[in-house]
Amino acid sequence: MRTIASCVEEILLAQPFLEEAISRNIVNYSALANELVDPITEMLRKPVKSGAIMMALRRYSPPKDLGNSVRLKRVLNNLGDITVRSNLSNYTYKNSTTLFESHAKVINKIGDKSNIFYAFTRGIHESNIVISSSEQNHIDAIFINEQQIGLQNHLSAISINLPADNTKIAGLYYQIFKRLAWEGITLYEVVSTTNEFTVLVEEGYVNKAFSAIKRLHS
Template structure:
């Protein structure tokens, strides 16, 4: 059976920013209780007093256990090199029976060019290539018979090397997204491998995004 406490927990779990502010003691309990009065009354299908909600908020205990917090802090402190690459173009192409064959021409072109930035991601309905803008004419020629969904120039990539144990800790990417969201940085694309995480932003955001990611380690 639903209770005020369980409703409060449901609300906070779906709003991690709010939960974090509450756990840090930087939120007004009374004001938050007033804000949640109507939603929780709707959830319980009966009127609920804000005083009861405020009591539930004060008793709320975050599911983030101390051991997890220590592991997360260790991972963040051990982030590796942060690399910035500029002058990139992002191509989004509709999947087709000829796409892989045409893509093989690009692979032949980029092989051996270790300093060239290049990523390829294939989804269910579309595929994405991020590559140095100097190769844009070549990409356009290779895909001249393909259907482009989007082409975006003036992009920069920020790549972060992650500790090997990053895949064993929950919520790591949340910390990146939270910091970037707080800074008002719009992510154009996100690419990741097991131990590397890359965000793609428009050039106007690159300095701000780099500073935001770097501050995570402090």
């Protein structure tokens, strides 16, 4: 049977920023309880009082704060180099039996040119190519027979080198995404390898995103 406490927990779990604010004791419980009267009344299908909700909020025990994890803090303080690459384009193509052949042609074309940014991601139904915009003519020619779903220009990539044990640290990506979300930064694409994490943003956000990621060290 649903209770006020279970409704409060359900709402907080769906809003991690709010849950974190409660764990840091920076929430006005009385004001929040008043805000939750209507949704909890609807969930329980009976009138509830803000005082009962406030009591449930004060008794709520959020999961252990990942931000206070010693191991997580150590990893965040030891993030490697942060590299920014601008003037990138993102192509999206429908998967086909010939898409990998086209992909191979691109690899042969760019070879080992270190000045060219290139990332290829294959999903179930579509694939993405992120590449330096200077190579657009080559991409257009090579993929001319593929079904293009989307194209976005004027993107920048911010790549972060992660410590070797990053895969054993719970909450690492959450901390990165949380910081970017708090800053109102929209991510256009995310690409990662075992020890490297890259976010793509529109060029207008790159300085703000770079600063937000740098502050993860603090």
